[in-house]
Amino acid sequence: MMGYSDLSQTTKGIHLRLKSRAFVIEEPTSGVRVAIVVADLGMVFNSIKKDILRKLQMEFPNMYTDSNLLLSATHTHSGPGGFSDNDLFNVTAPYDRQNFDIISEEFFSLSDKHI
Secondary structure, eight states: OOSOOOTTOOOOSOSSOOOEEEEEEEOTTTOOEEEEEEESSSOOOHHHHHHHHHHHHHHSTTTOOTTTEEEEEOOOTTSOOOOOSSGGGGSSSOOOHHHHHHHHHHHHHHHHHHO
16 A cells, blocks of 8 residues: 555455546547546556556557656555655655556556547
């Protein structure tokens, strides 16, 4: 879990499912778009955004950039930890590449379905 700073605290199973929501807004006359994805996480790190932008560039070249992709978190402390590119945030939940990949893929698949 992210943010409780209790090394003895562990989790198992699902109590409540975490959700994600994606929105793409397009200005009809100019075609300018913005994609907004909100996830039930403690926070979103730049490494996640860079990974998603890399995937979007492969799928939709030059459509999404750092300027028109917004990733946001609801700031729940019940979400997963261990997915930051900053060691400070991984102290109580060590970095786990599988967590990072799952979170990145979930953000990407949500944005991909709505783009």
